[in-house]
Amino acid sequence: MSTKYIFLACLFLLLSVRSTATTEETQKQIADSLYICLSKAETPADSLWIMENLYDVLPRANGNLLGLELFDVANRAGNSSAALNILRQLANRYLANDSMLMELYNKTLSYHDGPTPTVDSPYRASSDELKETRTFLRFARNIHRANHASEAKRRELLQELINTHTLNQPTDIYDQAVLLHSICTMLSRTGSDAMLTRYVDKLDTLIQQLPASAISLHNAYYVHAALIYSQANQFEKAYQCDRKTLEAIRQLEKQYKDRGRYFRNYDSSRYVIYQRILSNHTKLSQPELEKYYKLAMQLVAKNPEVAETNRNYPGPQIFYNMAIKNYAQALEHIKHCINTPYVTNSSYRLMQLLRNEIECAEAVNDKETLLEASRRYNKKLESYLSERLDEKYKELQVIYDSYEMRNSYDKLQLEKQNAEAESMYMIVAIAAVAIFILLISVVILFRLYRNNRKLARTLDKSNRALRAESSHLEKSKSDLLKARDEAKKANYMKTDFIKNMSYEVKAPLKAINEYCKLITDCSDASNKKYLERFSSLVELNSELLSTIINDVLHISEIDSESVPVHNRPVELRPLCTMVLDGVRHRLSPDVALMFDTASPYICLFTDPQRVHQILLNLLTNAAKFTPKGSITLAYSVDSEKETVTFSVTDTGIGIKADKKDLIFERFVKLDKETQGAGLGLTISRLLARILGGDVILDTTYTKGARFLLILPKNKILKIQ
Template identity: 40%
Template sequence: MFAAQIVSFAAYPTKTDSLYTLLHNATSPADSLRILYNIHDLNTKDENKHLNATLYEVARRAGNTRAQLDILRIIGNDYLGNDSAQTLVLNEAMSLPHSDEQKETVTFLRLLIVSTRALFTDSDDKQKWMLEALDRYSTRTNRTDRLENLEQLYTVCIYLGSTIQSDLLEKYLEESEDMINALPFGLYALRNMYYAHTALIHTTGGQFEKAVNADRHLLTIMDQMEKEYRANGREFKNYNRNRYICYRRMLCNYPALSPEEVEEYFNRINALAEESDEIREDIESTSLPEIYYRMARKEYDKALPALARVTNMDIPGSAALKPRLYKMLIEAAQATGDKNLLLESLIAYTTIQSDYIKSKSAERYRELQIIYDVDRLNRQKNEIATESHKSKIKLQSSIIFISAISFTVLFILCMILLRLYRRAKKLSKGLAESNMNLKKERDVLKRTQNELITARDAANRAAKLKTAFIDNMSCQMQEPISAIAGYTQLIVDSLDDKDRLRLEKYSNLVMLNTELVLTMLYDVLTMSDLNKKKLAIAKSYISVKTLCDVAMNSVASKLQPGVHMVYAKENQEDIEIYTDPQRVQQVLVNLLQNAVKFTMTGQITLDWELDADKSHITFSVTDTGCGIPADKSEIIFDRFERLNSYKEGVGLGLPISRTVASLLKGEVVLDSGYTDGARFLFTIPCVDSSR
């Protein structure tokens, strides 16, 4: 009878009739709460808008504070976009008895309000609020309150994520994750909010592996939450819609997935679609899971129709996906030879990229503003610390001075008593002079130390700005250069045979120089990744012949007339090694390109040998070129070092090769005993040491 006064039964669908019958017969608020939760879990989101207030009132009457907090979190999520309503929910949560869960719920609701403001306000207001949050975080006095620190830092992350994507955001996201994982209660809602936000940011930024890892965390959280709900009697609660979003996003980031994982997640999506009309309708209307699946499997002919259709659709929330979808469309059109569609998609993609470059320029400008403001805040903080330090030094100096006077007086009195006044006076004078000299030396040392710290900080900031500029310019130049190559090839392909023959050599020159520029850009980006220690190593078993064939085919077109390239083990039995295929090919291609560049006549030989216990393999690249002087055998591995300034390149190939070899626990050296040209030796482990 208690629940019957609150709920109108006629407003709900017939599928929950049996639950409403039980609810009608419930004798206590606790029984009503359990049944209402099951009804809530069976209803749609729109149906629950009328039920949430009733559910909260029943939880209050039952004295179940945990249920009240849970319902307030649900209501706060439902009001995303309405910060006034969310503020009312926050005030209600703050009025409940304090506990670890209550405090974390308050933090969660405050961050929901920040998310609403970040989504639905203009960039100037977001910039202002972000700087205020950054100022509060940088100048906070209570560094032991984990929730307060998390709220301040993650507020900065939310505003940064809605305006720019930078290394600063990456740093703050990692710090936020550590704070969330260290919370005493470990509220699922906070972790869910963080990983959902992080997955979106990394997906938009093209950081596929990080995005997939974030979604894996989300799936684990869903499994844990469902397990707890089942244990508490909520047998109808499920997160199928949320799982579908995670699996779809993971397929979107298929470069970070193995073929087996692609199959597994696609099959899970299809299984969810069989259970949910909503999911099935989404798949049928957008075809996004099918597109990602086909592109991951390189089934371009099957992906092409859906891609052509979806790129012309206005899917809610798909603005960030448009460039990615057009890149897939270009890739599929190239693979299938559909030149008309390729031309149309290139034109559309160029327009999108033009807008993207403009937006990225604005982002970089805002990022520089933020870096400047952060630096200003740090300077202010350092000035405060310096003033405090000076006050302490002044106090210490006063204490030392008073102590010295007291000691001197006591010493003189002792000398008077011992009738050694004159000698004591001389000693006191000498002590005072020594003290003054020490003070002068201390002051000189402190000034020198401060100057060195200032110079070091300035150098570090300059180095960071230089690295950010190089990375930004390298990344931004790749797309336009690739577009130049694509358009050049399209122009030549669209001409008749007569004009094609006449213009083909110019097209080849454009393609060659484009390839050279891209190679230099890739070298710069690779060296940047190596500097940041971002280059990942993914080992697997691979055929040695396959590695050598791929490397030789990559440089075969650049051989000089009359120069032959030979694989010495062509007629011998192939073997498999355990290593990172991509990194080994990268080193072999660099060494072969170096040989091709300096060999005008003769032969280039690629060979390999196993050591005595077959635990290491040594690749050798031998040429009959001009050779390398013995005194230059180590200098050539320095960055930007080039023995011949007239040859193309920026002098990064050999340094990159040596660094990559080091990551593989190996080395790259010049064989100084070979004098008919140059021979480089590349040695790495070739077995799985974990077995």
């Protein structure tokens, strides 16, 4: 039987079933017919068209395995376009499997776009299609990474990506698109609407510069952007993206039909787009409303899979009836689906439907439904606002970090430009002087025998020019010194301002505490217990405020390098006792504060005030995160390393090992609900380093947290 006959038979079988509804039974009949045709195919090229239609007809689980076989068949048939196309389709099916996405990407490395194949790249493909496929697969990996990374990892990756985009953008347009797409997918998981839409707009500008033939990249962007713009209430942009997605689908269908793929079905995608367009019905004209509602309901009647989706969530009917003010019918549809998992599993969809239910119930005067919907909406809104507040805080942190990075980069660039300008100035000056001297030398050699007096005048002129240049350099040096002094003065003024503010706040706080005590002392016995409790609360919060002010003052002093250090011999046991007494009032009732009596009696040559401050910060931190159990202070001498190590050990909530460096950064608080400015550990480490030591987290201890203050021995005297 000839190949031509086989294909004519296949085409007849396909066209005979194509007009019927694609039920599961019909799909099985089509698949069986295609398998018959495939068994009679003689070459890879004969098999390719049949297998492509099989891939479109078979259920997803079976189609995945067939897709990998189809890739190999396309290569054997010499059809690189079909091979790269199936890689892009498989990427959509393996979004949850990063290792598979990586394997698909590695398969693209076997292609080259040059004139000569290599051992590693035996297949030839067009440059644009190869770049399109690799970029599409990288888009898919971006989505997987955003969906499966932890919150902390997403934030870390997002910061790195934004820094790269700000400071070191790639030059290749496809690499730029991948970078912006990665930022957008990360931001879409954090809910940072304002920042997200800005980056989506940037990505849109970049996508428009890609070749029009890269339909898969345009489509991937428009699908993602439409959802983002819709959730950000930018309905016009969402509508434009949806229209472009529909146009991209139309082009893809035409391409597939031209290649003989009759069963490539985009009904589900179209239905989702029509539903999203109808959800913004207030922005649609009446003809547009009727058009998209009719298209959506035609898909429901035509496609069983779409019909099942519509039964679970009749979105088109809800939005259409609301648009034509048939609120009773819309409310009936809403009640049918509002408690289904499809709705309740999506906060955005549930809140949207609750708002619609409230509007419909109010319109038909259904007070019971209105009350219940309002109650559920308010409860959901509280949760949503809380999440948005946290997300906005994280967004501000990212913006701040990006600003700091940009500021540092600008400073480095300015310093580099100044250095280059200085170097260029010196080179020009030296070159000018050299040329000038050379000319003078030529003139001298040429006119030496007859013009000694003219030579003297020329030399005098040169000296004056050099003196003027020297004067100019002296002035530049003076200006630089003046600028340095002004910067130092500004830094000192900042420190003095913080000190003055500290004094101005502490005095009223002290007065408030004293007045509270006076009121308590003067009250009668019946109110005294209550007032004592109130006075203690005021005193505690005043102390917390003073601690925050002191922390800011200390960090300012450290930054200005004005922290005095007064080393002297100090006995460690009395010092530890004093620190323990200073923190005892901060403990919870169920916490035992202990000192390890095995610590030796020694005298250390150091600054007792700074050591006291560091230990007090560490013990206060332990008291804050230890609701019950114990806190133990101890110290030991390491003769081999010539260090003295203080340890503060608690049985509190503990700190993860991967946070061991993060907790020492400024203003970092692992628990946002705790009091304080997040400066205690930062100040402790900076002071320890001023003393020649360090503060670290002992990650080997897992029953709570253990911080170690390590100081150099200097001179140690044993106390008898």
